[in-house]
Amino acid sequence: MIWFRNDLRLHDNEVFYQASEKSSFIIPVYCFDPRYFDRNQFGNLNTGVLRAAFVIEAVTALKEKLKSHGSDLLTYIGKPEDIIPRIAQKYQVNEVYHHREVALRETSISEKVESELWNSKINLRHFIGHTLYHKEDLPFPIKDIPNGFSVFKKKVERESSVRQPIPFPSNFLTPPHLEDTKIPTLKDLGYSDEEIKSVDDIYLLGGEDTALSIMHSVLSTYPETEQDPVILGPFIAAGALSPILLYNNIKKLGEGKKDKRFEKIIDILLWRDYFRFMLKKYPNVFFKSLGTKNSTTADIPALTMNEELFEKWKSGQTAHDFINSTMIQLKKTGYIPYQAGLIAASYLVHEYQVNWLKGASWFEEQLLDYSPATVYGQWSHVAGVGTSEKDNKALDWQKLIKTNFPNGLPKLDELFAK
Numbered sequence: 151m152i153w154f155r156n157d158l159r160l161h162d163n164e165v166f167y168q169a170s171e172k173s174s175f176i177i178p179v180y181c182f183d184p185r186y187f188d189r190n191q192f193g194n195l196n197t198g199v200l201r202a203a204f205v206i207e208a209v210t211a212l213k214e215k216l217k218s219h220g221s222d223l224l225t226y227i228g229k230p231e232d233i234i235p236r237i238a239q240k241y242q243v244n245e246v247y248h249h250r251e252v253a254l255r256e257t258s259i260s261e262k263v264e265s266e267l268w269n270s271k272i273n274l275r276h277f278i279g280h281t282l283y284h285k286e287d288l289p290f291p292i293k294d295i296p297n298g299f300s301v302f303k304k305k306v307e308r309e310s311s312v313r314q315p316i317p318f319p320s321n322f323l324t325p326p327h328l329e330d331t332k333i334p335t336l337k338d339l340g341y342s343d344e345e346i347k348s349v350d351d352i353y354l355l356g357g358e359d360t361a362l363s364i365m366h367s368v369l370s371t372y373p374e375t376e377q378d379p380v381i382l383g384p385f386i387a388a389g390a391l392s393p394i395l396l397y398n399n400i401k402k403l404g405e406g407k408k409d410k411r412f413e414k415i416i417d418i419l420l421w422r423d424y425f426r427f428m429l430k431k432y433p434n435v436f437f438k439s440l441g442t443k444n445s446t447t448a449d450i451p452a453l454t455m456n457e458e459l460f461e462k463w464k465s466g467q468t469a470h471d472f473i474n475s476t477m478i479q480l481k482k483t484g485y486i487p488y489q490a491g492l493i494a495a496s497y498l499v500h501e502y503q504v505n506w507l508k509g510a511s512w513f514e515e516q517l518l519d520y521s522p523a524t525v526y527g528q529w530s531h532v533a534g535v536g537t538s539e540k541d542n543k544a545l546d547w548q549k550l551i552k553t554n555f556p557n558g559l560p561k562l563d564e565l566f567a568k
Contacts, residue, residue, distance in 0.1 A: 207356020
C-alpha cells in the first residue's frame with residue numbers, strides 16, 4: 151500500500167517503485183487532510199484556494215495516469231491516521247510506504263499513522279524523496295551538517311554526488327473491487343463560492359506530465375527564459391517533479407560539464423535541500439520567532455503584530471509600487487519570482503517591522519510553490535534569525551529591484567511566454 155503525500159509523480163518515485171517491486175498488489179492512496187485547510191494562529195489558511203486547486207489538478211492527473219496503467223488512486227477527505235489503517239485492514243495490507251517529511255505538522259501526522267498501524271501489527275516504511283542529494287549520500291551526518299550555506303554547498307558538490315533517477319515502476323496491479331472514490335471539489339474542501347470563482351481567473355497547470363513538458367521547454371530556452379524557479383517550483387513542492395530528474399536533465403544538456411546557464415537553477419535546488427536538512431538538524435527551528443538566536447541578541451529588530459501595516463502589505467497598498475505589484479500578483483496567481491518574494495519579505499520585516507512569522511504564514515496560504523522548510527527558512531534569514539549566519543542579513547530590497555526587475559515585475563502571461 152502506498153500513501154502519497156507530496157509525491158504526486160511516478161518518475162523517480164522510490165516509494166512507488168519499491169512498493170511495486172516488492173509487492174504482488176499495490177493500493178495507492180491520497181488523503182485530503184482537513185488540517186491543511188484550517189486557519190493558523192495568524193488567521194491565515196494553511197492552504198489557499200489557488201494551491202488547493204493546483205493540488206487537485208495534480209492528484210487528478212496522477213489518478214488518470216494510474217488508471218491508464220490499470221491501477222487507480224483512492225482519494226479521501228479525512229485524517230490519514232483514520233483512513234490509512236482502515237484501508238490497510240480492509241485489504242489485508244502487510245506494509246504501508248510513504249515519503250518522510252521534516253516539519254512538525256507532517257512528522258506528527260506520520261507518527262499518528264504509524265501508531266495506529268502498529269496496533270494492527272502493520273509496518274509503516276519511510277522513504278526520502280524530496281531532496282536533490284540523498285541524506286545517506288551526504289559527506290556528514292545530519293547533526294554535523296555545516297550551518298553556513300556556502301560551506302554546505304561546497305562540501306556536498308565536492309564530496310557527494312546526485313543519484314540517478316529511480317526507474318519507472320513496472321507493477322501496477324491492484325486488488326480487485328477497490329473502493330470507488332472521487333476526487334473532492336474545492337467546495338468539498340470548504341472554500342466559499344467567492345474563493346472558488348477567483349480560481350477561474352488564473353490558468354492552473356497540474357500534474358507530472360505537465361511538469362515534465364514545462365521542464366523540457368524551460369531547459370531548452372534557458373537562459374532566455376528567466377522564470378524557471380517560478381514555473382518549476384510549484385511542481386517540485388507538490389512532488390510532481392523530482393529535483394533529481396531536473397538535475398539529470400540539466401547535466402545531459404551540459405554534457406556532464408559545469409554549465410553556467412543552469413547554475414541558478416541548481417543553486418535554488420541546493421537551497422531547498424539546505425533548508426530541509428536544517429529543519430531535520432534543528433527540529434521546528436524555522437517556525438520559532440527567534441530561530442537559533444536567543445532573546446538577548448541585539449541585532450534582531452523589535453517586531454510587532456501591527457495589523458494595519460500587515461493589511462497594507464498583503465493587499466498591495468504600501469508606498470512602493472513594486473511591492474504592491476508583487477503582493478497583488480501573489481494574491482491573484484500564486485506565482486511570484488523568487489527574488490520578488492525576498493524583496494516583499496524584506497519590506498514587511500525591515501520597513502514595517504512586522505513579525506516575520508505573520509508574513510511567512512501569508513506566503514504559506516498564497517504561494518503555489520510552498521514547502522514548509524523552504525518558505526519559512528527563507529523568511530527566517532530575511533529576519534536575521536536563520537541557521538546560515540552569513541545569510542542572516544537585511545537585504546537592500548531597493549537595489550534588488552533595480553538589479554533583478556529594471557522593467558518591473560513580469561506579468562503572468564510573460565512567465566509562460568516560452
